[in-house]
Amino acid sequence: MYHAFALMTPECTLTIPDVASKLKARFPTLDVAVDGNEIILSTPTWDYHLELQSSPDVLNESEGFAGRIAGLDEDTPMRKCNRRLEVWSDTPDITMEHFDDHFQILDVLRGFKGVILVDPKEPAIL
Numbered sequence: 001m002y003h004a005f006a007l008m009t010p011e012c013t014l015t016i017p018d019v020a021s022k023l024k025a026r027f028p029t030l031d032v033a034v035d036g037n038e039i040i041l042s043t044p045t046w047d048y049h050l051e052l053q054s055s056p057d058v059l060n061e062s063e064g065f066a067g068r069i070a071g072l073d074e075d076t077p078m079r080k081c082n083r084r085l086e087v088w089s090d091t092p093d094i095t096m097e098h099f100d101d102h103f104q105i106l107d108v109l110r111g112f113k114g115v116i117l118v119d120p121k122e123p124a125i126l
Contacts, residue, residue: 001090004087019050035085052085067122069123077116
C-alpha cells in the first residue's frame with residue numbers, strides 16, 4: 001500500500017536505533033519494535049516496516065534511479081548511495097487512515113543528514 005526508499009549517501013548519519021527513537025517520540029500510540037536491521041511500527045490492525053539494506057544491488061539501483069529522475073546532475077549524490085531503508089506497509093488501508101502516518105515517517109527520515117527519499121515505482125524524489 002505504502003512504499004518508499006530512503007537512499008543513504010556515504011555521509012548519512014542515520015542509524016536504526018536513532019530512527020526507532022525518533023519514531024517512538026513521533027508515534028507514542030504505536031508499538032515500535034526493532035528486530036536486527038528492521039523497525040516495525042504496529043497496531044493490532046496495521047503494520048509498517050523500515051528495513052536497512054546494503055549491497056552492490058542497492059548501489060546499482062540508486063544509479064538507475066539517478067538516471068531516470070529528470071533534472072538530476074550526473075554527479076548527484078544519489079549515484080553513491082549503497083545503503084537504504086526500504087519503508088513499506090502492505091496492510092490494506094482502504095479508508096487511508098494511515099496515509100498521514102506514512103508521510104510523517106518519511107518526514108522523520110528526511111531529518112537525517114544524507115537521506116534522499118525516492119518513490120521506487122515512478123521513480124521520483126519525494
